[in-house]
Amino acid sequence: MNQDTLTLTPQQLIRKRAAGEPVEPGAPPQIHQRIINVLLENSMGALIRVVNMFSARGFNLDSVAVGVTDDPTISRLCIVTSGNERVISQILRQLNRLVDTIQVDDVTGADFVERELCIIKVRCRGAKRAEVLQVNEIFRGRVVDVTPDVLALEIVGPTRKVDAFVNLMRPHGIDEIARSGRVAMQRAPQPEHGPEHD
Amino acid sequence: MPSASTAAAVADTPQRLRGKAAVQQYIGKKMSGAEIFLHALEAEDARVVFGHPGGAVIHVYDEMARVQPNFKHVLVRHEQGGTHAAEGYAKATGEVGTVLVTSGPGATNTVTGIADAFMDSVPIVVFTGQVPLPLIGNDAFQETDTLGVTRSITKHNYLVRAPEDIPRIVHEAYHLARTGRPGPVVVDLPKDVLMAEGVFRFNEAIRMRGYSVPHECDEVRLRRAVRMIESSQRPLLYVGGGVINANACEALTEFARHMNIPVTTSLHGLGAFPEDDPLSLGMLGMHGMWWANQAVQHADLIIAVGARFDDRVTGMVDRWAPHAAIIHIEIDKSCISKNIYADLAFNADARAVLEELRPLVRPRKVKRWLNKIRDWRKECPLSYADDGELRPQFVLERLRAKTGGNAVAITDVGQNQMWAAQYLKFTQPRSHITSGGLGTMGFSLPAALGAGLGLRAYGIDKTVISINGDGGFMMNAQELAVAAAHGVPLKVVIMNNNFLGMVRQWQELFHENRFSHTDLTDTNPDFVQLARASRCAAFRAERPDQVEDVIDQAWAVDDRPAVMEFRVVKEEMVFPMVPAGKSSDEMITSRHAPETFV
Helix, strand or coil, X not given: CCCCHHHCCHHHHHHHXXXXXXXXXXXCCCCEEEEEEEEEECCCCHHHHHHHHHHHCCCCCCEEEEEECCCCCEXXXXXXXXXXXXXHHHHHHHHHHCCCEEEEEECCCCCEEEEEEEEEEEECCCHHHHHHHHHHHHCCCEEEEECCCEEEEEEEECHHHHHHHHXXXXXXXXXXXXXXXXXXXXXXXXXXXXXXXC | CCCCCCEECCCCCHHHHHHHHHHHHHCCCEEEHHHHHHHHHHHCCCCEEEECCCHHHHHHHHHHHHHCCCCEEEECCCHHHHHHHHHHHHHHHCCCEEEEECCCHHHHHCHHHHHHHHHCCCCEEEEEEECCHHHCCCXXXXXXXXXHHHHHHCCEEEECCCHHHXXXXXXXXXXXXXXXXXXXXXXXXXXXXXXXXXXXXCCCCEECCCCCCCCCCCHHHHHHHHHHHHHCCCEEEEECCHHHHCCCXXXXXXXXXXXXXXXXXXXXXCCCCCCXXXXXXXXXXXXXXXXXXXXXXXXXXXXXXXXXXXXXXXXXXXXXXXXXXXXXXXXXXXXXXXXXXXXXXXXCCHHHHHHHHHHHCXXXXXXXXXXXXXXXXXXXXCCCCCCCCCCHHHHHHHHHHHHCCCEEEEECCCHHHHHHHHHCCCCCCCCEECCCCCCCCCCHHHHHHHHHHHHHHCCCCCEEEEEEEHHHHCCCCCHHHHHHHCCCCCEEEEEECCXXXXXXXXXXXXXXXXXXXXXXXXXXXXXXXXXXXXXXXXEEECCHHHHHHHHHHHHHCCCCCEEEEEECCCCCCCCCECCCCCCCCCEECCCCCCCCEC
């Protein structure tokens, strides 16, 4: 009983496009990664409400970074998630619906700075060590711990830069890795939002 | 950073003023947390509290005996019954229902009712006892992580940490439950907080910077709505329970009549628009009227008000209302464009939007559209066999005739619920109460108890009818004795087909008559004896000619519940029906026509 694309009514096409669902048969789903900043009551259980909402409603949660703001009663979450237009709009609205959320911003479309911190332990000695330190220099990393066999390096930057660094270290043998998840902040005063999810 | 927090004003309703007056004398006095809690309930004008004592709340019950607060406490016999009773109270009166239970099993027993209230937007506040703060996390006796368990089924929940916080948290809880899209709020009360002393303080202003009630109803949206309505040829109003919650039924009725737009309602929307109005199409969806679903599938504009496009309404979402542009008026933004994309949305109070919109739009001339609907109505009317057998539809028609619609019908879940929705022809808001979203069997009887006591507390004289199947009735039958103890003259209908009828129907239609574990013949009690043992009057009808007599006898009882058992045909099915996951075009209209009816 399935209708194919040719028989979709104009109204059905509007709905599919708005949801970010593929209209042409066989077209790939339009899944985008988004960065969402949330200002949250800094109270017991507020963070778990956010995380719980993602799991209860089956949304992706790629990373969460959380910390207190200059106002000690407010903490700031940076959430990285993905989905089509319909899913993202649902995520923003469900976040807003929580009583503990004070402000929810999708910063993806805006001009924003983004950073991630990574501490990585690399196994290296002798000549290898010089090579690792050289790459570390290029990436403006810092050495935070040294033993005869292992270097612990700290690298800060946009996720792509951290990814690139981790890939370069991989051949040397990564002992351990810890990444903070992304944090992001809009550069300019907040621009007007589009009509999709305000 | 967000702007400084703003205090929400709380409207001075008679209830509010009564509550304020009741607690003036306690302000600034030192007392136990338990007593503070009782006065905080008085401040909210909670008139009936459905509760069950236990170790963690024993001090509250102790203070209750000592202080004699101005509300009525009703001892339910199972905490689930308590939550449903609070739901019935809330739905019948429009006020917030209140539940008080102990920790651990007391709290977990309320979970089904809380989940039910969450799905159906029912304002209730559930107070759960908790082990003393220092013991939390130690697997103490009767400890449950109530906040964790109820997190995803509440609008919000609280753990109280100091006796002085109790009035503020109680006040916030009632405010949250009542405003915006209503819903359940849980307040967890540790035993040591209830035992500790504190000063009773009460501040009326609400300060919650993360919570506000939206009002997106601007000039641009209104103008667009006018254009969409005035250019439509086949407009349709799809109305849900939100209209009743917003007390917008009058505004809706004026709106529809002024513009000449036909109205179909969801299960929870029943009663929002009088079904005896020529513009009423009755209920839509899975067991809705065939003509209502036809109207949806042919409409070019659907104005959805206080409805959430549940899958029991839409069936297969992709095929629902394929020609209709959607205007969605809805207080909960997360319901907008969740299942069906809204071309235009008002995230605002339904009454405000309808009242602002009405004077802007000219009445629609849609005679052809209304004629078309009239033809559909003739094509596939509701019907059942008139062959001398006792059928539930006949019983419902007799009940409707008895009350003239001036009663509150509280239905359970399953076939009885759908037949009641089809045959009782609701004409008043809050005259139909049911468990729709969660579909909780065992809802009706305790909810009827709550509704009966709620109406009594507000001085409203209305007959309360509890409509059950034999399956659901047994799930909370213990509350019958509570209704008897409080002399609530409920009219309790049991449509006994000795089967879990709705499951049986699916087994017959979709599972080749394998009636797996749905036959209740061997496990059903004698309902008349059960009712009498619970101090209720009880009557039984087995033939159609006995129905009238049984109803008259039941209505003559005015000091306790009257239970009516109707031994109905077990094979009877609810039609028409959209099979789950199918399109609204594909309604089955009778047992003998299982093929698609287009």
